[in-house]
Amino acid sequence: MTTVNVSDRPAHGLKADVLVLGTLDADGSAVLAAGHGLPTAAAGHLAQQLAALQATGAAEEVVTVAGVPEVSAGRVILTGLGKGSPDTASFGHEVLRRAAGAAVRSAKNATKVVLALPAAGAESVAAVAEGAALGSYRYAGVRGETAQRGSRGRRGSKDAPTVSAVTVVASDARDKAVKAAAVRAGVLAEAKAYARDLVNTPPNKLFPQSFTDSVKERSTTGKGTVTVTVLDEKALRKGGFGGIVGVGQGSVNPPRLVTLTWAPAKAKQSVALVGKGITFDSGGLCIKPPASMLTMKSDMAGAAAVAATVFAAAELGLPVKVTGYLCLAENMPSGTAQRPSDVVTMRNGTTVEILDTDAEGRMVLGDGLCLAAESGPDAIVDIATLTGAQMVALGARVAGIMSNDDGFRERVRAAANASGEAAWPMPLPADLRSQLDSSVADLAHKGERWGGMLTAGLFLKEFVPQGTAWAHVDIAGPSFNEGSPWGYTPKGGTGFGVGTLLTLVETYAA
Known part of the structure; x- marks a missing residue:
């Protein structure tokens, strides 16, 4: 089960394996979306990386950057939100869900993920939380002991760590409605995971x-x-x-x-x-x-x-x-x-x-x-x-x-x-x-x-x-x-x- 939390602390200072930020498609080039709250050095470094990698910011595009200065997380995943300008403050809920989900799906060997996407208000925060928690889903499958032993320690193996906690950063994280929305997002994601597990189970099981x-x-x-x-x-x-x-x-x-x-x-x-x-x-x-x-x-x-x-x-x-x-x-x-x-x-x-x-x-x-x-x-x-x-x-x-x-x-x-x-x-x-x-x-x-x-x-x-x-x-x-x-x-x-x-x-x- 993936736990869902909200926080109003600066995202770059939170301890996590991965920090997820949004990017926008500004005339074919990726730029950081609003709401990241990064120090100048970190924002500048990411802007250089986006340019060097020729990122576009297209919806669900995912770019990973390691070792970003002044960021506690070891990796920053930049997830595309689609067309917009740097001062765009709001996005459709499904856009946020998919962007968050695409980012967390790509977070290999990570257990804790922090997301600082442009989301304000209970519904937007819920969309980010839902997408992230749903993106963390992995079906364990039916595997023999020999296969499990043989895969241990291998990068990307079936028993590699999976995301167990997501934290959504929002300025109104202490608002009761926002807290309730995060709780609901966790419950919904767990319910969907149960339904997915049932569907994925082999028919002889x-x-x-x-x-x-x-x-x-x-x-x-x-x-x-x-x-x-x-x-x-x-x-x-x-x-x-x-x-x-x-x-x-x-x-x-x-x-x-x-x-x-x-x-x-x-x-x-x-x-x-x-x-x-x-x-x-x-x-x-x-x-x-x-x-x-x-x-x-x-x-x-x-x-x-x-x-x-x-x-x-x-x-x-x-x-x-x-x-x-x-x-x-x-x-x-x-x-x-x-x-x-x-x-x-x-x-x-x-x-x-x-x-x-x-x-x-x-x-x-x-x-x-x-x-x-x-x-x-x-x-x-x-x-x-x-x-x-x-x-x-x-x-x-x-x-x-x-x-x-x-x-x-x-x-x-x-x-x-x-x-x-x-x-x-x-x-x-x-x-x-x-x-x-x-x-x-x-x-x-x-x-x-x-x-x-x-x-x-x-x-x-x-x-x-x-x-x-x-x-x-x-x-x-x-x-x-x-x-x-x-x-x-x-x-x-x-x-x-x-x-x-x-x-x-x-x-x-x-």
């Missing part, structure tokens, strides 16, 4: 029961009391959860439906969060091509985001009841696997014709939505790596948001925007609903190829009672980064959705 064990163990640590209840395969069959039972029946690892509840005594409003938790998706009998399975350990990223959010809400003591529903199953082919043309009965009694066993996420979510609605929450949000169509429409970094209420959809989108998680509102066209008609059941579970993200949303809408505010967030693209790291985003699991959901819950606490 993370399956429905081990996922359940993980949240049970986490519920016993930290602040607040999170109650965990579990429905195993027998209870799921008895309870009429035909969607999740059908998806999981082909695997030797049976499904689970886990409920996490944060219920403070003074809560006046309640929010239900439903997460798709397919711990591995082979496609079932409609099996995927081999290359398409390589990232399918991440098909439980929605459930990971939900679990992390509930724990973060408890850690922050938010005065809102937050209930998370983790719909966990492994979608595998076998002699007991679900078949195309099967008809299953969902929790609310709706019968569904299965057309494609590789469209399994909506089935587990349908049951989860039914269960969530039974408690009568003020709002329900489901989050899922649901459709490839989401990536076709919006790419790998932008989530799609659908809802039965335009105002609520905008509320979710605003929460995403405030947290730095890109999302875009999408419609649920009534004319596409007929694609879900079935001649043998109440509902077909999949529509045509075109508009596949939207028909998936329309299917889920069928399991939400009329009058209940609901939104569906499709994170198929942004939940997993297959490319190179950028900003505060690592390769692999990103933790996308935790910021959106936590910010949304906080709007009910306000």
Whole structure:
């Protein structure tokens, strides 16, 4: 865990392995951003180095300089903020997050990092703290003892020191709101790290029961009391959860439906969060091509985001009841696997014709939505790596948001925007609903190829009672980064959705 602190002391005098400062792109040349507070000799030395290295100050450009005079830290990392002039005093929060994250990601063999970026006020300080803490993330992986012994002492080895403490320098560091913002940033970063760890865990290590064990163990640590209840395969069959039972029946690892509840005594409003938790998706009998399975350990990223959010809400003591529903199953082919043309009965009694066993996420979510609605929450949000169509429409970094209420959809989108998680509102066209008609059941579970993200949303809408505010967030693209790291985003699991959901819950606490 990376601790987050704020300080109003001069940055150059603080003891640390690395000092992070901002640079600006001033007509193609890098200049130091305002707010560094450096002595003249240090500022002059860095200006010379920036010129010699032909730095540009472009967004997320990172330059490292060692042995800067009158600076206690052994290294100074200069991180680009993009276009601006030396007297520019404010930057967008996401610009600050990414700049801080890019700098800390590059801080090799460092444990303590100080950041003096142009940030004033609680929100800007929080953005720097979040970016730095998120940039410090490293997935430990699964390594044998021999490999670990062989790597010891090697530069850049897997067991090299990682950043454990970040300090954000701000003139208003003693302000209560700024201190609270730093605390929240640390909690959010830790929650995202937990979600990232779950997503990155190999599928033979993370399956429905081990996922359940993980949240049970986490519920016993930290602040607040999170109650965990579990429905195993027998209870799921008895309870009429035909969607999740059908998806999981082909695997030797049976499904689970886990409920996490944060219920403070003074809560006046309640929010239900439903997460798709397919711990591995082979496609079932409609099996995927081999290359398409390589990232399918991440098909439980929605459930990971939900679990992390509930724990973060408890850690922050938010005065809102937050209930998370983790719909966990492994979608595998076998002699007991679900078949195309099967008809299953969902929790609310709706019968569904299965057309494609590789469209399994909506089935587990349908049951989860039914269960969530039974408690009568003020709002329900489901989050899922649901459709490839989401990536076709919006790419790998932008989530799609659908809802039965335009105002609520905008509320979710605003929460995403405030947290730095890109999302875009999408419609649920009534004319596409007929694609879900079935001649043998109440509902077909999949529509045509075109508009596949939207028909998936329309299917889920069928399991939400009329009058209940609901939104569906499709994170198929942004939940997993297959490319190179950028900003505060690592390769692999990103933790996308935790910021959106936590910010949304906080709007009910306000």
